[in-house]
Amino acid sequence: MKENSAYIPIFNELSCCVIIPTYNNQKTLKRVLDGVLEYTENLLVINDGSTDKTSSILANYPQIHTIHFKENRGKGNALKKGFQEAGKLGFKYVITLDSDGQHYPKDLPKFIEELQQPHEKPLLIIGARQMDSPGVPQGNSFGNVFSSWWVYIETGYNLKDTQCGFRLYPLEIVNKIKLFTPKFEFEIEIMVKSAWRGVELKNIPIDVLYDPQERVTHFRPVIDITRITLLNIWFVFVSFFFVKPARKLKEIRQKGGKRFWREDILKIQERPFQKAKAVALGIFIGISPFWGLQSLIVFFAAEYFKLNKVLAFFASNVSIPPMIPFLLYFSYQFGAIILGNEPDASLNIENIESAFDILMGVKQYLIGSFALAAVSAIVLGALFFLIFSLFSKKNPTDA
Structure with a gap:
């Protein structure tokens, strides 16, 4: 006591x-x-x-x-x-x-x-x-x-x-x-x-x-x-729509537009590995079957993992309309390889006899899509890591 x-x-x-x-x-x-x-x-x-x-x-x-x-x-x-x-x-x-x-x-x-x-x-x-x-x-x-x-x-x-x-x-x-x-x-x-x-x-x-x-x-x-x-x-x-934008506006006024763009948006000072992770995240979400939600998901994911939102967002645009047919095709083929099915160059409508066949096709696509997203994220993330590393040596402020 x-x-x-x-x-x-x-x-x-x-x-x-x-x-x-x-x-x-x-x-x-x-x-x-x-x-x-x-x-x-x-x-x-x-x-x-x-x-x-x-x-x-x-x-x-x-x-x-x-x-x-x-x-x-x-x-x-x-x-x-x-x-x-x-x-x-x-x-x-x-x-x-x-x-x-x-x-x-x-x-x-x-x-x-x-x-x-x-x-x-x-x-x-x-x-x-x-x-x-x-x-x-x-x-x-x-x-x-x-x-x-x-x-x-x-x-x-x-x-x-x-x-x-x-x-x-x-x-x-x-x-x-x-x-x-x-x-x-x-x-x-x-x-x-x-x-x-x-x-x-x-x-x-x-x-x-x-x-x-x-x-x-x-x-x-x-x-x-x-x-x-x-x-x-x-x-x-x-x-996300009021508090954080207000803080960013305050930072812009304090730092000035040019400095804010380089340090907070482009994050020039970030290490190459951090930038590469942002690219890999964007690639993964962009290819994954989150159609219509990629931008929203990549924004929240980049915020959660504290990664460069600009790089992640641009990387997620791998799924822009001209690329969609290719992503669908390669996703379907990846799924065929994983599931042990015979790869088809195209979906043959004549082979669809029931709703079950449609579901199996969707399953093959979804599995292949996530697999393609993961492989692409790793490969392109590694490639951009090398690119960022080369630029980092030329510009010491990146290190």
Whole structure:
């Protein structure tokens, strides 16, 4: 207890408090409150319309700042109210954790110690759970991987855990953000919008406990996952058509058009291998049977793999209309070789006797198309690597 109490003045110096939203977690609430109070008395609890003994438990803690909702309004609304109240009380940072017992208050010092380190940007810290630990529901692990992928596409931050509710927020920034979502998707909304405003997202490892005897979860897999997915789809749209273009316009103004074109579009300074990978990616997607979607797919893929979008896009145009008949023909022949069929110079309609024959022909084409795409990507990628390497020797700025 004495060792933990050493953090009480540190919380005060950093103007940091802890916020706990709670809804019908009477079995674990007291243990969580007692654990937090060992480290700080700067504690706000939002009772989100609980119908169990939550109010009675909180009545035994007069030193805790409590807010009671008459009806359940959702975790997002509870956190928003807590952030607003913490701002009125003069706090600059808030740490949030859940009241269902899955988070250990003993991990609070990890957030404080990370906050004390020098950082160029404001920091939003998300606890990273060990999702392969015993007792962690498999659905949680899959959902977390899926969510992390979305967040990477939207913000560029490659996080191991994006769904954990054990977090530290820079209050002065998040209280200025317009937030709309009322429930579990709120934690995705506030994280993505914070990143768009220049906040650094960072994971730190924490312990987690999923005790089926005590833990009460209010997460509704179908409804809440649907809400989160729809939110992410909207964020991807906003990110690619508004946030990122706005950033690029700002960079153009700062660097000047000519320098921006060379460094950010053509990426003259890139190494030959990186350029060759962009060409290989474009060739693969251009030849693959993604008709009508090649440009969209190559753009997202280049963004995901951090490759030169211009090179990848131009390479994907290998499937321009004059080339389509040749791609179809060679794809079909590649498929015949792979499947052990007799290559035909052309598709003979007279040989088609049933819908099954059509399906087999389509199967042969699809297999051959992906095979041709892979072989062409490797061969042309290697060829362009040699070309870029030769130019790199002539122009040292490419190295």
